[in-house]
Amino acid sequence: MCGIIACVGADSTVPTLLNGLQNLEYRGYDSAGVAVENGSGLSVYKRAGSVSDVRDELSQMTDDGDVGIGHTRWSTHGPPTDVNAHPHTDEDDEVAVVHNGVIDNYQSLRAELEDRGVEFTSDTDTEVVPHLFSEHLEHCPDAETAFRRTVEALDGSYAIAAVVDGEEAVYAARNGTPLVVGVDDDSYYLASDVPAFLEYTQDVVFLEDEDVAVVRPGDVATLSVNGEPIDREVEHVDWDPQETGKGAYEHFMLKEIHTQPTALTQTLEGRLDVDEETVDLEGFPPGTFEGYDDVQFVACGTSYHAALYGSKLLDDVGIDSTAYRANEYDTSSSPASEDSLVVAVTQSGETADTLTAMRHAADAGATTAAVTNVVGSTAARNADHTLFIRAGPEIGVAATKTFTSQVVSLTLLSRRLAEDFPDAEPREDFDELAAALRQLPEDVETVLDGSEAARLADRYVNDEAFFFIGRNLGFPVAMEGALKFKEITYQHAEGFTSGRLKHGPLAMVTPSTPLFALVTGRHNEKTLTNAKEAKSRGAPIVLVTADPEEHDDLADEALRIPETHPALEGLLANVQLQLLSYHAADMLGRSIDKPRNLAKSVTVE
Ligand code: M6R
Numbered sequence: 185m186c187g188i189i190a191c192v193g194a195d196s197t198v199p200t201l202l203n204g205l206q207n208l209e210y211r212g213y214d215s216a217g218v219a220v221e222n223g224s225g226l227s228v229y230k231r232a233g234s235v236s237d238v239r240d241e242l243s244q245m246t247d248d249g250d251v252g253i254g255h256t257r258w259s260t261h262g263p264p265t266d267v268n269a270h271p272h273t274d275e276d277d278e279v280a281v282v283h284n285g286v287i288d289n290y291q292s293l294r295a296e297l298e299d300r301g302v303e304f305t306s307d308t309d310t311e312v313v314p315h316l317f318s319e320h321l322e323h324c325p326d327a328e329t330a331f332r333r334t335v336e337a338l339d340g341s342y343a344i345a346a347v348v349d350g351e352e353a354v355y356a357a358r359n360g361t362p363l364v365v366g367v368d369d370d371s372y373y374l375a376s377d378v379p380a381f382l383e384y385t386q387d388v389v390f391l392e393d394e395d396v397a398v399v400r401p402g403d404v405a406t407l408s409v410n411g412e413p414i415d416r417e418v419e420h421v422d423w424d425p426q427e428t429g430k431g432a433y434e435h436f437m438l439k440e441i442h443t444q445p446t447a448l449t450q451t452l453e454g455r456l457d458v459d460e461e462t463v464d465l466e467g468f469p470p471g472t473f474e475g476y477d478d479v480q481f482v483a484c485g486t487s488y489h490a491a492l493y494g495s496k497l498l499d500d501v502g503i504d505s506t507a508y509r510a511n512e513y514d515t516s517s518s519p520a521s522e523d524s525l526v527v528a529v530t531q532s533g534e535t536a537d538t539l540t541a542m543r544h545a546a547d548a549g550a551t552t553a554a555v556t557n558v559v560g561s562t563a564a565r566n567a568d569h570t571l572f573i574r575a576g577p578e579i580g581v582a583a584t585k586t587f588t589s590q591v592v593s594l595t596l597l598s599r600r601l602a603e604d605f606p607d608a609e610p611r612e613d614f615d616e617l618a619a620a621l622r623q624l625p626e627d628v629e630t631v632l633d634g635s636e637a638a639r640l641a642d643r644y645v646n647d648e649a650f651f652f653i654g655r656n657l658g659f660p661v662a663m664e665g666a667l668k669f670k671e672i673t674y675q676h677a678e679g680f681t682s683g684r685l686k687h688g689p690l691a692m693v694t695p696s697t698p699l700f701a702l703v704t705g706r707h708n709e710k711t712l713t714n715a716k717e718a719k720s721r722g723a724p725i726v727l728v729t730a731d732p733e734e735h736d737d738l739a740d741e742a743l744r745i746p747e748t749h750p751a752l753e754g755l756l757a758n759v760q761l762q763l764l765s766y767h768a769a770d771m772l773g774r775s776i777d778k779p780r781n782l783a784k785s786v787t788v789e
Contacts, residue, residue, distance in 0.1 A: 186285075187284070188376045189253070189374070190254070190375070191354075192372045193251075197250060202254070204373070205239075205255070206236065209234060210436075211256060211258065213235065213778050213783075215238075215270075217254065218242055219273075219347055220251070221347045221348070222249025230266060230271060232266050251352050251354055253281075253347055254271075255283075260788055261290075270282040274314040278348065278349045281314045282346075283309075284361050284787060285361040286342075287309040293316065293338075297312060297319075300319075313344060335396060335409055341361045342359050343357075343376060352400060353399060355398055356396070362561065362785075365388060365399065366380075366384060378577075386420055389404065390560035396408065396409055435766075437580035437672070437776050437777055440585045441585070441632070444588050445626070445629045445632075447576055447586075448589060450575070450576065451574050452622070452625075458619055461615050462599075463600055465600055467571070468569060472569065474605075475523070477504065478506070478525070479504070479524070480526045481505070481527050481528075483508075486586070486587050486667060486668075487583070488509055491507040491529040492663070493657060494597070496657050497598040498598055500611065501611055506519075510537040520544075520548040520550035522549035524545070525550065525601075526550045527553045528563050529555045531578060533558040534563070536789045537786070539566065552567045553569040555573060557574070574589065581777060582668055588755055591755055595752075596621075617752075621752070627745075628756065631763075635743070635760060637743060637760055641767035641768040648676070649677065650676070650677040651677070651718070651723075652669075652677065652679040652699075653699065653714060654679075654704065658757070659681045661757055665679060665700060665761035668762060671779055673768045693721045702757050703731075704745070712738065728743045745760065
């Protein structure tokens, strides 16, 4: 949701900024721009369009310098036009600013500035920042003080980076929106996310809310908005820079689907002792979760589907648990209490809705845990406990490998919780589940090698709508299958509990609405009946199952999965559905890694 990059002291500033923006394109791709301070004024260039579209133009038009900022936009205030693109400047082009987030009080700030005669050129909330900064520069002793005064006036969420004519420095601030500093020998980077500069350095400083940073050649200072110095540690991020490239794959999504066996191996590494039938979750020793009454999951999108899967696994072992959509959680009258464990499931660790739900739970006295992929993310830092899913960086906007690694992480966590919760009944078949988990990377490989998803995509891609049904653990997978399908194909797709079909949606079933039924897990009888009801109305039936032969009479087509423990069948079925969506979107010529209107990390509510 908007990507910010800045650099100080890099070998060549404009190419470094453009590389960073290209790496951040998954955060937004409505427009792009850069501003460079080069000792003879600020050079600012920006255009509507994705970074890939405007990269060549920007690199030719922009003079180089030692200090610069860049931005790739996901529009919130104002359409994606050249004027609304960032950086935004003051009237004299003395200051240029890039921003991610929403400035809640921008209307009153804008009215005040307009009363003082300032003319605005864009529809954005961001434009108040350069005008305010410029006003403060006139009265303050130095640019740092003027910047801090500017930040003091802002309400809302922001990650901001600014350059000032004649100053070899980048001024930055964060509140509720991520910003991280990359530290190399002679150069510094500042970005919304680590992959932006991973090819230059893996040493980072994660800025905290209300931090201000001033980055100059050879020095980064972190301070409070009042100017008091704050110490922030340099941390090493162990993501492989190679992982942020597409390699030989046509799309990041395809690469991320195909690297799930590796991601799963990383997720499981050192955490599962099959012989001893134990899990060892670093940071969660036995007894960590004694004394809680219930577990509440909060999450959005794909992560919500993983949370729902996790919640059903907890039901299985007798733990009272509910999965909430994080964006609705704070509308309920505080469902959490001091006896609740609230688990936020979030790939990025930066989803605003999920972070708000975590705060809501913490305010109610609950203990919070984050299940996330991103070390140093806000969720990881705000939670009382954190479990990293270790899937490696995911660049495609459509979440794939992180869903799989989230579910496996939650499966492991369910074991720890079952051991700790007083009334839980740990699974008797954990030995079988543990063996199946160890086998899972290989089983995913088998699905990837033998999938018929591309052929099925070709057969059905031009149909009218696509329905996905499942029961129990199959339900979150049906929802996830439909979300992935609509997200990247732009075709109508819906996921239902199998039984829900006949309470309304069946009216939409026709010979042009294929039905994908998840015959996975332990509760399939009724799913088969519901699929038959759809077949009687002419819908083509595709079963996702380990045993297609058993259902020859019902299935028009099948997507086969290897036999495994019932708790994991849904995961293998999901890989088939990921491939189905991918191939259908590819045949339709969609922008698979950057679907229209979406962004990878949704940092506004
Ligand atoms: O980073 P998060 O896991 O918190 O993101 C939550 C959703 O925005 C995300 O899963 C979204 O639904 C994906 N694009 C779906 O593929």
